[in-house]
Every structure is written in structure tokens, then in C-alpha cells.
Amino acid sequence: MTLPESKQSFLYVACQHGAAAGLKTAMCEPNGPFRLAYSARGFLTLKSHLSVPQWSRALPEHPLIRSRGVVLGKVEGTESGQMLSQVLELTKQLDWQVCHVWQRDMAEPGWNGFEPGGTPLAWLVAQQFQNALKASGDSASRPIVANRPAFESDQPPVDPLPVDPTPVDPKLQRILEIIIDEPNRWWIANKTAQQSYDYWPGGVPEFPIPDVVLSRAYLKIAEAFAWANLQIQPGEKIVEIGSSPGGACQWLLDQGAIVTGIDPAEMDERILKHSNFTHWQSRSLQLKRKLFRPFRILVCDANVAPKYTLDTVENIVLYPTINLRALVLTIKLPEWETTAWIPEYIERVRSWGYADVQARQLAHNRREVCVVAKNKLAMVPQA
Ligand SMILES: C[S@@+](CC[C@H](N)C(=O)[O-])C[C@H]1O[C@@H](n2cnc3c(N)ncnc32)[C@H](O)[C@@H]1O
CATH class of the missing domain: 3.30.2130 (VC0802-like)
Known part of the structure; x- marks a missing residue:
């Protein structure tokens, strides 16, 4: 000893x-x-x-x-x-x-x-x-x-x-x-x-895992919500950018959410069959921003560079009449050295009007971190 x-x-x-x-x-x-x-x-x-x-x-x-x-x-x-x-x-x-x-x-x-x-x-x-x-x-x-x-x-x-x-x-x-x-x-x-x-x-949190999980993203999203203490209201409308094949959507649907997945790739047919799921088979930037008005939570798990993820989400969040109460973003780290940029990513998300922004490499994340933003403040219109 x-x-x-x-x-x-x-x-x-x-x-x-x-x-x-x-x-x-x-x-x-x-x-x-x-x-x-x-x-x-x-x-x-x-x-x-x-x-x-x-x-x-x-x-x-x-x-x-x-x-x-x-x-x-x-x-x-x-x-x-x-x-x-x-x-x-x-x-x-x-x-x-x-x-x-x-x-x-x-x-x-x-x-x-x-x-x-x-x-x-x-x-x-x-x-x-x-x-x-x-x-x-x-x-x-x-x-x-x-x-x-x-x-x-x-x-x-x-x-x-x-x-x-x-x-x-x-x-x-x-x-x-x-x-x-x-x-x-x-x-x-x-x-x-x-x-x-x-x-x-x-x-490492422990949560129930069904026999069939459509992708590892099931584990990531379950962990993200537990870590950030983020609850889903029954029937809440949630959109995920980068949703194929559907592990995260599977977990969100299991929690009682109404889910829209945006991805040019195919979704697993078991998700497509779910009555509370809609697939917009497209890249997110090709969609009109007003389409995002019904959603209260936005999840992004697209395999793109951090700047692309943040530009894409900012473009949606700052559009008038969009009211997303929480964001759950997977930010890829192209190199481990890019960890040094995480404070800047947090500041940028905070500047969109979220009081509570945190980043964590989840146990089930690979070379990526999860950024969660909560508590949206009312934005004062610019003079
Ligand atoms: C890591 S996978 C997502 C896994 C998924 N979240 C799940 O639960 O199974 C990344 C996905 O991002 C999608 N993607 C990449 N760029 C995109 C964009 N601009 N808009 C929408 N999806 C995009 C890819 O087609 C790919 O299916």
C-alpha cells in the first residue's frame, strides 16, 4: 500500500x-x-x-x-x-x-x-x-x-x-x-x-438498453440527456440533423417525443414505420428555416467540421420566431488538438441567448464532444 x-x-x-x-x-x-x-x-x-x-x-x-x-x-x-x-x-x-x-x-x-x-x-x-x-x-x-x-x-x-x-x-x-x-x-x-x-x-451512467439498438448514437443521446439533466415533455417536438440510421431518433421516440430526422441518407425502416417519426431526406441547409418553428429541442449529430455544425445551427436558432429551448450538439474534433477550441464553441453558442451552455466528452463519444445549451433567454431585438 x-x-x-x-x-x-x-x-x-x-x-x-x-x-x-x-x-x-x-x-x-x-x-x-x-x-x-x-x-x-x-x-x-x-x-x-x-x-x-x-x-x-x-x-x-x-x-x-x-x-x-x-x-x-x-x-x-x-x-x-x-x-x-x-x-x-x-x-x-x-x-x-x-x-x-x-x-x-x-x-x-x-x-x-x-x-x-x-x-x-x-x-x-x-x-x-x-x-x-x-x-x-x-x-x-x-x-x-x-x-x-x-x-x-x-x-x-x-x-x-x-x-x-x-x-x-x-x-x-x-x-x-x-x-x-x-x-x-x-x-x-x-x-x-x-x-x-x-x-x-x-x-459512466447506466440506463436501460433495448435488445436492438439501431446505432451507437442511442447511447450518446441517452447519456447526453442524463448528463445535462434535460427532460423531454410528452409529445414534445424534436428535430435531429444528421439522423441516419436512427439510433438517437429511436431513443427520442422511446421517450415519447415527436421526432423529425433530417439526413440525405436513408433511415432504418423500423424508425420510418414509427407513427411519431418524419424523415426530411435532405441536407439541413437546403431547408427553409421557417420549417424549424414547431420544434422545441434541436439535436445535431452530422459528421461535418465544427464550423459547419455551428454555422448550420446558428442560422436556424437566430431566425425570427424560432424558439428552441435546448440544443444538443455533437461537435467533432478533427484532431485532438482542437479540444483547445471548445471554450470558443461554448461562447458562440452562449451568444445565441442560452444561459446554460456546457461541453463534455461523453463516455460514449468518440473523438467528439457534446455541447448542450439550455435556458433560452428572451432576445432583445437590435435597434
Ligand atoms: C454519425 S451519423 C449520425 C448518426 C445518427 N445520429 C443516428 O442516431 O444513428 C452522421 C450523419 O450526418 C449526416 N449528415 C452529414 N451532413 C449533413 C447535413 N448537412 N445535413 C443533414 N445530415 C447530414 C450523414 O449523412 C450521416 O448520416
């Missing part, structure tokens, strides 16, 4: 595999507070000369950060029982309310079917930690949470099922984390939850 040197704070940040280099550059500026201490694909620890109180709310923020926290220590070993004893020792003075167990990503999202989220190992360690706590005489019965792993159909689930999968009360803010970096190397961290994603193990 390794305890960090006293008077120094160690923080961890987790992200997508490919984002680690860009995040390292952004976090470890020459005169900034952080120095890189440890780096693996999608997981960094940072040393700070500033001491961070145990339940500090001053956690690092960056659109590429998926999860972050204060490092308590590292445990290493070849046998989980012995590693769990080290975890108990390291956390015996810690007043935590809920424990998250999760594993660093093993690949890029979408690579060979990989998606971030629960793994059999994290699921098993959660169960073993629960047992170790009981055996140690801990009577607090605090929730131990791991995302449910996506098992292959011919692979039996870990038996018995370890943890209670019911959603954890958001009032449980003091979170202990067991982060599986390698099977024989775990990081133990803690944090006070502040953002929606802090309540999800490793910053």
Missing part, C-alpha cells in the same frame, strides 16, 4: 483513451498547480503542491474529464483478499457514504464492440468489498455500486449478483472510489459529488 507523501495532494482524472495526452497538456501547464505523477491510457494522477482538504469541492473541471477525485493511495498485490485488506486499512478513518467500484477503459468507445461502463472484474470486486466490510464488523451497510457489466450471451454472470442495482440517493455525496487500473493495481480515491456525472461510477 502506498500513501502519498504528506502535505502533497494527489488527484486523479479519468478520460477516454485517446484524450489522455490532450488532458495531460491541459492540466499540467508549466506554471499551473499540477504535475503529472502517473499516466495510463485514460487515467492520470496529478501531484499538486496545494493541499486539498479531504472532502474538497475544488475538483478539476475540463470537457475531457470523465471522472475526478482526490487520491488516498494505491494498493497492489496478486490476491484480491489481501488488496481489500489494504483498502480497509486506507479508508478506516474516512467518513464515506457510498462506494463506487469501476475499471479504467480497456479500449476506445466503439472499438470492437467495446463501450465504457461495468466490467465483470469491477462487479466482482464490489461484491468482495461488501463482504470484506461485513467481515470487518462494519455495520453501516453503505451502498457499494458498480455498473452492471454487459455480459456476452454465452458467458454466465458472476454469481451471486453482488450489489443492489437500485439508483443511489443523490443526497449521498461523500463518495469512496475503488478504481481498477490493472487487476493487480487499484487506486483508492474520494470526492464530494457536485455534478451529475460524479454520481455515476467512473462518470
Whole structure:
């Protein structure tokens, strides 16, 4: 067990595999507070000369950060029982309310079917930690949470099922984390939850996924709405630019929305058959802007350059009598270096009259970020 040197704070940040280099550059500026201490694909620890109180709310923020926290220590070993004893020792003075167990990503999202989220190992360690706590005489019965792993159909689930999968009360803010970096190397961290994603193990939300999902965009849109705490009103009219083959429309229709998809490419016939779906088979710029008047939410997932996406959406949003209460935009990052432009993208969207604009690389995003704009202010007409 390794305890960090006293008077120094160690923080961890987790992200997508490919984002680690860009995040390292952004976090470890020459005169900034952080120095890189440890780096693996999608997981960094940072040393700070500033001491961070145990339940500090001053956690690092960056659109590429998926999860972050204060490092308590590292445990290493070849046998989980012995590693769990080290975890108990390291956390015996810690007043935590809920424990998250999760594993660093093993690949890029979408690579060979990989998606971030629960793994059999994290699921098993959660169960073993629960047992170790009981055996140690801990009577607090605090929730131990791991995302449910996506098992292959011919692979039996870990038996018995370890943890209670019911959603954890958001009032449980003091979170202990067991982060599986390698099977024989775990990081133990803690944090006070502040953002929606802090309540999800490793910053990855869990939501029901139907047997048939028409594209990965289903996962992206479900995650975007959960992260941004954006609700859909029954019968609300939503338009998606770049809608083929239809994963995002599938999720929106499942939520009870009335959906129009704009794409020159074909939609999946199962979406076309849905009574609440309309396809405008066209590029968005070829459509008259007044056609967008009925919609309250605009989603854009077109595979085009960021400037094209922003020009297209601005052209619609600023047209008189259009009243979009929220925007959910996928902004492609042609190179990882273009992450540096995200603050400008946010400013531009804010200038359209949205009070709340945020960007995040979602767990299910590839080399792209999601920008969500909410709370449209009434625009004062120019004199
Ligand atoms: C990543 S795919 C969209 C996936 C889709 N959101 C889903 O849920 O399955 C990108 C799509 O953007 C479309 N696209 C590109 N430029 C466009 C434009 N100017 N207007 C509308 N669609 C566009 C492409 O035809 C392509 O189908």
C-alpha cells in the first residue's frame, strides 16, 4: 500500500483513451498547480503542491474529464483478499457514504464492440468489498455500486449478483472510489459529488438498453440527456440533423417525443414505420428555416467540421420566431488538438441567448464532444 507523501495532494482524472495526452497538456501547464505523477491510457494522477482538504469541492473541471477525485493511495498485490485488506486499512478513518467500484477503459468507445461502463472484474470486486466490510464488523451497510457489466450471451454472470442495482440517493455525496487500473493495481480515491456525472461510477451512467439498438448514437443521446439533466415533455417536438440510421431518433421516440430526422441518407425502416417519426431526406441547409418553428429541442449529430455544425445551427436558432429551448450538439474534433477550441464553441453558442451552455466528452463519444445549451433567454431585438 502506498500513501502519498504528506502535505502533497494527489488527484486523479479519468478520460477516454485517446484524450489522455490532450488532458495531460491541459492540466499540467508549466506554471499551473499540477504535475503529472502517473499516466495510463485514460487515467492520470496529478501531484499538486496545494493541499486539498479531504472532502474538497475544488475538483478539476475540463470537457475531457470523465471522472475526478482526490487520491488516498494505491494498493497492489496478486490476491484480491489481501488488496481489500489494504483498502480497509486506507479508508478506516474516512467518513464515506457510498462506494463506487469501476475499471479504467480497456479500449476506445466503439472499438470492437467495446463501450465504457461495468466490467465483470469491477462487479466482482464490489461484491468482495461488501463482504470484506461485513467481515470487518462494519455495520453501516453503505451502498457499494458498480455498473452492471454487459455480459456476452454465452458467458454466465458472476454469481451471486453482488450489489443492489437500485439508483443511489443523490443526497449521498461523500463518495469512496475503488478504481481498477490493472487487476493487480487499484487506486483508492474520494470526492464530494457536485455534478451529475460524479454520481455515476467512473462518470459512466447506466440506463436501460433495448435488445436492438439501431446505432451507437442511442447511447450518446441517452447519456447526453442524463448528463445535462434535460427532460423531454410528452409529445414534445424534436428535430435531429444528421439522423441516419436512427439510433438517437429511436431513443427520442422511446421517450415519447415527436421526432423529425433530417439526413440525405436513408433511415432504418423500423424508425420510418414509427407513427411519431418524419424523415426530411435532405441536407439541413437546403431547408427553409421557417420549417424549424414547431420544434422545441434541436439535436445535431452530422459528421461535418465544427464550423459547419455551428454555422448550420446558428442560422436556424437566430431566425425570427424560432424558439428552441435546448440544443444538443455533437461537435467533432478533427484532431485532438482542437479540444483547445471548445471554450470558443461554448461562447458562440452562449451568444445565441442560452444561459446554460456546457461541453463534455461523453463516455460514449468518440473523438467528439457534446455541447448542450439550455435556458433560452428572451432576445432583445437590435435597434
Ligand atoms: C454519425 S451519423 C449520425 C448518426 C445518427 N445520429 C443516428 O442516431 O444513428 C452522421 C450523419 O450526418 C449526416 N449528415 C452529414 N451532413 C449533413 C447535413 N448537412 N445535413 C443533414 N445530415 C447530414 C450523414 O449523412 C450521416 O448520416
